[in-house]
Amino acid sequence: MKTTKEPTERELDTFVSQNVDRCQTSLVCAILAQGYEANENNGMPTEHDIANYYVFKCPECGASQNEPFDSEPIDPKNESFATPMHYKCYECQAEFEKEPESEPQEIYEWWLCSDWLLEKLEARGEPVLHSDLGDWWGRTCSGQAISMDSVIKDIYISLHNS
Numbered sequence: 001m002k003t004t005k006e007p008t009e010r011e012l013d014t015f016v017s018q019n020v021d022r023c024q025t026s027l028v029c030a031i032l033a034q035g036y037e038a039n040e041n042n043g044m045p046t047e048h049d050i051a052n053y054y055v056f057k058c059p060e061c062g063a064s065q066n067e068p069f070d071s072e073p074i075d076p077k078n079e080s081f082a083t084p085m086h087y088k089c090y091e092c093q094a095e096f097e098k099e100p101e102s103e104p105q106e107i108y109e110w111w112l113c114s115d116w117l118l119e120k121l122e123a124r125g126e127p128v129l130h131s132d133l134g135d136w137w138g139r140t141c142s143g144q145a146i147s148m149d150s151v152i153k154d155i156y157i158s159l160h161n162s
């Protein structure tokens, strides 16, 4: 069995400085504002170009996920389209008859990152804006070093323990 070594603060800082370039929140907000204002497609990106922008929130425990909640027919033997579905939260296992609504993630900062890191972030459900002007990571937390973000630590650990 492989043991997962906890990365040190220094290792994480180095990892971030190698893969995260700079914060361009004002720039990306300005670009997105152009997209919103346009009545016709002027080639500017809009929120529709943000991968993982919408998340599904569990009304019970507040856990969010990018995929719609797990759904299965109430009667597994009857798989017709008319079969009512129920939706189950991965986190608290609460079940719902109606699909929980999706809502946009709150993005506080936009960061220029390496393509490699962007791909890993997107695969982990982080918002990523793709556009002809560039690609950015939409960070949903703020006020702490990026090296402290749990998603960054996850990526670092999976890189060094695979």
Ligand SMILES: [Zn+2]
Pocket: 058, 059, 060, 061, 062, 063, 089, 090, 091, 092, 093, 094
């Ligand atoms: Zn839940």
